[in-house]
Amino acid sequence: MAMNERFACQGYRSWSARPETIARFEPTRRGVLVALGLGTVSWLGARSAFSQLVVAPNRREQPTLVVVFLRGGMDGLNVVVPYGDDDYHRLRPNLALRKSQVLDLDGTFGLHPKLAPLFPFFREGSMAIVHAVGSGDQTRSHFEAMAAMERGLFTDSDALTSGWLARYLRASPGTSSSPLRAVAFGPVLPDSLRGATQATAIASLDDYRLTEGNGKLTRDAFAENLRRLYGRRKDEVSLAGLETLNVLDALHSLEPSRRQQGGPYPETAFGDAMRQCATLLKAEVGVEAACLDMGGWDTHVYQGSVEGWQAGLLDELARSLAAFLADLGPRMKRTTIVVMTEFGRRVKENEGLGTDHGRGSALFALGSGVQGGKLYVDWPGLGPDALEGPGDLRVTTDYRNVLWSAVSASLGYAGLDEAFPGLRPEPHPALAKA
Amino acid sequence: MEITRREWLGAAAGAALALGGCEIPRPFATSRVPERLEPPDEADAPAIRLLNRTGFGAPADEVATVERIGRDAWVALQLKARQDEPLDLTLRLRRLESLQYEGFNTSDFKEQQLLDELQQAALLRAVHSPNQLRERMVDFWSNHFSIYVRKANTRMLKAADDHRVIRAHALGRFPDLLWASAQSPAMLLYLDNQANTKRAPNENYARELLELHALGVDGGYTQQDVMEVARCFTGWTVENRPPLTQLSQGDFDVRKLRARGRFRFDPDQHDDGAKRVLGHTIPAGQGEGDARQVVDILAKHPSCARFIARKLCRAFVGAADAPLVERVAASYTKTGGDIKAMLETLLLSDDLLEGPPILKRPFDYVASALRCTYAETDGRAVGEHLRKMGQPLNEWPMPDGYPDGTSEWTGSLLARWNFAAALATDQIRGTRIVFDRLGKSMEGSSDWDRLVCGRSLGLSGNDPAELVALSLCSPEFQWR
Numbered sequence: 001m002a003m004n005e006r007f008a009c010q011g012y013r014s015w016s017a018r019p020e021t022i023a024r025f026e027p028t029r030r031g032v033l034v035a036l037g038l039g040t041v042s043w044l045g046a047r048s049a050f051s052q053l054v055v056a057p058n059r060r061e062q063p064t065l066v067v068v069f070l071r072g073g074m075d076g077l078n079v080v081v082p083y084g085d086d087d088y089h090r091l092r093p094n095l096a097l098r099k100s101q102v103l104d105l106d107g108t109f110g111l112h113p114k115l116a117p118l119f120p121f122f123r124e125g126s127m128a129i130v131h132a133v134g135s136g137d138q139t140r141s142h143f144e145a146m147a148a149m150e151r152g153l154f155t156d157s158d159a160l161t162s163g164w165l166a167r168y169l170r171a172s173p174g175t176s177s178s179p180l181r182a183v184a185f186g187p188v189l190p191d192s193l194r195g196a197t198q199a200t201a202i203a204s205l206d207d208y209r210l211t212e213g214n215g216k217l218t219r220d221a222f223a224e225n226l227r228r229l230y231g232r233r234k235d236e237v238s239l240a241g242l243e244t245l246n247v248l249d250a251l252h253s254l255e256p257s258r259r260q261q262g263g264p265y266p267e268t269a270f271g272d273a274m275r276q277c278a279t280l281l282k283a284e285v286g287v288e289a290a291c292l293d294m295g296g297w298d299t300h301v302y303q304g305s306v307e308g309w310q311a312g313l314l315d316e317l318a319r320s321l322a323a324f325l326a327d328l329g330p331r332m333k334r335t336t337i338v339v340m341t342e343f344g345r346r347v348k349e350n351e352g353l354g355t356d357h358g359r360g361s362a363l364f365a366l367g368s369g370v371q372g373g374k375l376y377v378d379w380p381g382l383g384p385d386a387l388e389g390p391g392d393l394r395v396t397t398d399y400r401n402v403l404w405s406a407v408s409a410s411l412g413y414a415g416l417d418e419a420f421p422g423l424r425p426e427p428h429p430a431l432a433k434a
Numbered sequence: 435m436e437i438t439r440r441e442w443l444g445a446a447a448g449a450a451l452a453l454g455g456c457e458i459p460r461p462f463a464t465s466r467v468p469e470r471l472e473p474p475d476e477a478d479a480p481a482i483r484l485l486n487r488t489g490f491g492a493p494a495d496e497v498a499t500v501e502r503i504g505r506d507a508w509v510a511l512q513l514k515a516r517q518d519e520p521l522d523l524t525l526r527l528r529r530l531e532s533l534q535y536e537g538f539n540t541s542d543f544k545e546q547q548l549l550d551e552l553q554q555a556a557l558l559r560a561v562h563s564p565n566q567l568r569e570r571m572v573d574f575w576s577n578h579f580s581i582y583v584r585k586a587n588t589r590m591l592k593a594a595d596d597h598r599v600i601r602a603h604a605l606g607r608f609p610d611l612l613w614a615s616a617q618s619p620a621m622l623l624y625l626d627n628q629a630n631t632k633r634a635p636n637e638n639y640a641r642e643l644l645e646l647h648a649l650g651v652d653g654g655y656t657q658q659d660v661m662e663v664a665r666c667f668t669g670w671t672v673e674n675r676p677p678l679t680q681l682s683q684g685d686f687d688v689r690k691l692r693a694r695g696r697f698r699f700d701p702d703q704h705d706d707g708a709k710r711v712l713g714h715t716i717p718a719g720q721g722e723g724d725a726r727q728v729v730d731i732l733a734k735h736p737s738c739a740r741f742i743a744r745k746l747c748r749a750f751v752g753a754a755d756a757p758l759v760e761r762v763a764a765s766y767t768k769t770g771g772d773i774k775a776m777l778e779t780l781l782l783s784d785d786l787l788e789g790p791p792i793l794k795r796p797f798d799y800v801a802s803a804l805r806c807t808y809a810e811t812d813g814r815a816v817g818e819h820l821r822k823m824g825q826p827l828n829e830w831p832m833p834d835g836y837p838d839g840t841s842e843w844t845g846s847l848l849a850r851w852n853f854a855a856a857l858a859t860d861q862i863r864g865t866r867i868v869f870d871r872l873g874k875s876m877e878g879s880s881d882w883d884r885l886v887c888g889r890s891l892g893l894s895g896n897d898p899a900e901l902v903a904l905s906l907c908s909p910e911f912q913w914r
Contacts, residue, residue: 201845351634
């Protein structure tokens with residue numbers, strides 16, 4: 001049994017999808033996606049409901065924002081390591097990574113070695129890193145900090161209950177009425193999509209179909225009856241039901257590719273979610289935003305350093321992202337990925353060889369619109385006077401400016417005011433569109 | 435609940451005998467199937483609303499009972515919760531072997547069996563217990579004091595938490611519940627309190643105690659209070675745990691944890707200095723008494739009464755309007771946190787009937803579907819459907835419990851439809867609807883929607899399985 005399965009805080013490990021629920025996506029039909037990869041799509045032969053969904057020619061050029069949320073509070077200091085900072089080594093006698101152990105970024109900071117699969121993307125300029133980034137949340141509560149970020153606020157407020165992506169989708173014209181404008185890979189929608197009417201939670205593409213009823217209910221009759229039942233009213237459930245039926249139509253018409261261009265994804269819930277995300281993006285069904293969660297970052301005890309709990313998570317994250325980028329191929333030109341977390345962790349390690357909830361952490365941006373190959377940081381330092389509250393890395397970059405820039409670089413400006421109310425945006429250089 | 439292996443075998447043999455050794459035990463409560471179906475007066479009949487809010491669904495025979503005896507009598511009966519557990523339910527629960535042991539005595543069982551049997555027990559009780567309000571409160575508190583059973587060894591300790599904390603106090607006094615939870619090994623392990631020591635306080639439990647269990651995030655505490663409460667709980671741990679320092683990767687042996695898993699106070703790890711929590715001084719040298727004082731301070735805090743009242747209002751009424759919250763909170767304050775008193779205020783108010791619709795969570799949906807179709811179930815294969823709907827019990831990783839809003843759950847309607855289709859067409863092992871028996875109450879009519887939903891849905895067709903499936907799929911059946 002691995003160390004962290006004993007007493008360690010593993011609370012966020014399986015935030016969204018659970019490994020045993022994720023069926024492999026085994027494509028059974030072939031054809032269209034091969035053509036999709038080349039950008040020459042023919043929807044001939046698609047069923048009528050689907051062709052209604054996919055008429056706009058610009059759909060094929062749909063850019064997509066992918067938001068990966070690392071739940072539990074990733075310790076940014078051991079991921080983008082300030083190895084040149086003496087205070088870092090002083091405060092983390094057991095957990096600190098040394099210069100010789102990291103992938104050097106700029107002579108002061110280095111990447112955790114388990115992120116090596118991403119390092120080529122950094123060097124070729126398609127990956128940027130932002131450090132000391134975060135929200136204004138002072139409660140150091142997972143829920144408050146996540147609520148702030150998922151609602152698009154500096155600090156959480158109950159006055160605004162909808163998610164930032166939901167508001168963005170509602171305010172921006174989008175390309176269609178696709179029920180798949182936003183997709184979350186998991187059993188439930190994340191808060192960032194709370195209030196979205198065109199968002200769908202998909203636990204597994206394979207499982208996403210209607211059951212046939214032992215000869216009593218044929219699938220078509222079942223769907224037709226459901227459409228009647230759900231078409232009578234306009235309550236939240238009725239609308240969601242109709243959208244679900246539209247998604248079913250769209251997915252049934254989809255010819256899954258047997259080919260997987262990317263390297264193998266890790267056989268984990270997160271790896272599977274990334275794989276399915278790539279499949280949907282390559283199918284060009286109008287996905288504007290995709291949300292993925294990866295849990296397990298709440299490393300209160302036995303965090304490890306070069307190896308150990310957090311290193312294992314970084315390994316899974318890096319290999320999943322690298323496989324995703326390779327899998328997307330040319331589709332990556334229209335895909336922007338942001339990898340974020342609700343907060344960083346206390347600078348001083350604790351007695352349990354872990355770290356407690358803190359403030360600033362690190363963030364990655366990859367893909368379209370990213371001014372990569374660079375670490376963007378206004379380093380506040382880790383000296384006694386530089387730390388905040390009980391001893392935390394100060395936040396010098398407002399995460400909202402990064403998200404604002406990511407959206408404007410990928411999807412466009414319309415709707416951004418609604419997504420981040422009260423923000424006076426300062427476009428972040430990591431995502432200024434070239 | 436410490437039962438020896440021999441006692442268990444005795445009980446199991448008795449159960450097997452009583453059940454006649456058949457794989458699916460004999461039908462439950464056959465007599466409950468209504469003799470004849472009365473058409474309900476209107477779509478949102480008060481009896482249906484009351485049953486949907488206080489229990490798991492509104493089966494036709496119970497609607498008739500409520501209409502006969504009236505709301506007040508029904509609520510009084512449910513608050514007493516003295517009705518006997520049916521013998522069949524008792525025997526079926528006895529068949530869940532891992533639940534006959536407690537604490538690390540369950541370490542012989544595979545993880546999945548422990549999780550499955552916890553879920554099965556909850557489902558069997560929700561479907562078959564006559565004390566529906568009590569079962570709903572168990573669901574409520576299980577989420578309020580949520581424990582993620584895939585973390586550390588909590589899966590071995592959750593059954594004891596369910597028995598000694600949640601069920602023991604579901605309709606008792608909130609301060610007792612809070613205190614029991616604070617000593618629950620599963621909770622202490624889940625929220626890392628075994629790592630909370632005087633040299634290095636760990637804030638995890640303290641923070642959630644304040645934020646999620648007692649006061650609410652706006653309850654008027656500060657980061658300083660969190661740190662002080664953490665100090666008060668230093669040394670609160672789980673019995674017979676080997677010192678963390680003696681463990682290293684690879685040498686872990688579950689046998690070290692055997693035969694234990696009870697609460698333990700470790701005075702050597704307790705910070706015995708003076709503390710200050712929410713304006714109260716906690717004097718030095720109290721040892722284990724620090725935590726007792728903290729729980730007393732919290733349970734008497736005005737924020738606590740309001741926080742619990744607000745949550746109860748949301749769960750039962752679907753809204754937390756200030757006047758009702760204040761009345762429920764006043765009941766808390768007047769009675770020192772009596773849960774029944776709060777529920778009485780809540781359930782006898784007209785707000786209950788007037789509140790907005792509440793979307794059934796998957797557990798609600800499944801339990802009510804099984805009840806309203808008088809299905810036979812062993813509760814086992816149903817678990818896979820709950821997982822697909824997004825609510826495998828005790829597996830919400832966050833300490834705030836499964837969400838209770840609408841939009842969180844509308845993304846998984848497909849899984850509900852597929853459950854309904856599988857249930858109606860006999861595709862769930864160990865669970866089935868006995869149409870022949872149900873059909874007798876229909877007297878040749880095909881108003882299956884009336885039987886299941888209590889109203890007409892305008893369905894066409896005459897195949898009972900199809901009509902029942904669609905009734906369970908309907909938007910109307912998703913609300914409560």
